[in-house]
Amino acid sequence: MKILILILTFLPALCFSQHVDWDAVNIGVTTINRIYVGDKLVWDKGVADWPRDTETAVVDVTNPGTGRIWMDRNLGASRVAISSADVDAYGDLYQWGRAADEHQIRTSGINSTLSSSDTPGHGEFITAGIPPYDWRSPQNDNLWQGVDGINNPCPSGYRLPTEAELEAERTSWSSNNAAGAFDSPLKLPVGGFRLYSTGVLINVGSSGNYWSSTVDGTYSRRLSFSSTGANMDGNGRALGFSVRCFKYSETPTGYDLDLNVHPPGAGVLTGAGHYSDGYVVSISATAKTGWEFVEWTGDIAHVDDPMAASTTVTMPASNITLTANFEE
Known part of the structure; x- marks a missing residue:
């Protein structure tokens, strides 16, 4: 009789009801397929080596002006926005470069210890009150780069948009403000953001803030809009912004x-x-x-x-x- 002992370490240590799907097709070889916390899938061998969003419905929308295809809602949103200030369409708020490890939940806890790796090992929002305002130290510019990029939180086949891709959407709007963002095919809502120094929610219902994958020195680029205007600019990576995933295509359209x-x-x-x-x-x-x-x-x-x-x-x-x- 052979006994197989499988030892797993779960982080955080206090999580409960964990279970693992695994198989051992070949003698001496064990493959872990999926890891759950309760009923939530937090890791899938067939998807990535980091947590991706597995809960947001994946529905495509195409902007006929740019020819580009996107998810029709923000990551974490339960529906497409029916108004600019639709609470159910706000979705989650991600720190730039982090996976879908639950830090993005608007009510997630706060942790003031910077991470020295790409995977902090917990689902708390990491605060960073001094330059360069990044949750990770040292910084890593290689996060979120493409569909297979490290910590890409988007579903398989999707990725964070580049600054140029977000800018193309902005210039296609009927007006350069929050009204234009909502009137566009993407129906972008004003979900606000979380402050890097405290994790407090700011401007919910009055400003939209969307990360791009583009690095800008020690910052990263974001699309921001309100009732008074819209623009792209660089911001500290510990800020919590919305994510709208872009569908990758080998052949650019438009x-x-x-x-x-x-x-x-x-x-x-x-x-x-x-x-x-x-x-x-x-x-x-x-x-x-x-x-x-x-x-x-x-x-x-x-x-x-x-x-x-x-x-x-x-x-x-x-x-x-x-x-x-x-x-x-």
Whole structure:
């Protein structure tokens, strides 16, 4: 008679009702397939070596303007937002680079000890009140990089978006603010954020904050919006922000519309971005004081009215460039 002893260590030590799925197909070889805490799947051999979100419904939504595919709700959200301030659509708040280890739950506990590894070994929100405001020390810029990136919390086949991918969404909105974010195909809500120094919830119901995978020195880039505007900027990685997962594709979809000003500084343009073939884009050229718009030049075969400062472009299956010309 052979006896197999399997020793497992669970963190945190006080978790209960743990169980493990495992098999031993070959003599002397044991494979652990899944680990649960209670009824919750916290590790799956077939998915990743770190916890991913396994509870959020995976439903795709496509922005016809950018041609890109996303999950239709935030990680941790129970539904697609029905309003900008829909509490059920806010979802979880992740510290940049951390896996779905339960720290992202809005009511998770606080821990002031920085982690020296990619896996802190607990599900608490790690506070960091001094620069560089990161939950990990030393920092690791290689987290969240791609579908197979370390600690990617998204479901299999999805990943964190890059700054460029989030920026393309922002520039496709009908208005550059929270209203535009909700009116977009992604229905982005204003779920607020958790402060890096205390873990306190801030601006819930008034601002949306979404992590990208893009590193910015000791910070990482995020999309932020409120009733007054929207922009991309760098922030400390210990902040808790929303995550909207992007569907990975080997073949990029969509094409770039680049807009230039001539002479430089003579006007302000809107409409540049990444769009799908056949999408109708609204573009505009606003002259600065002392200047007057003349015409659009470049790939004008796709422009409805090259002589109008505000007009439309029907995107072809290629990248195009337009220049707004001004005169004094």
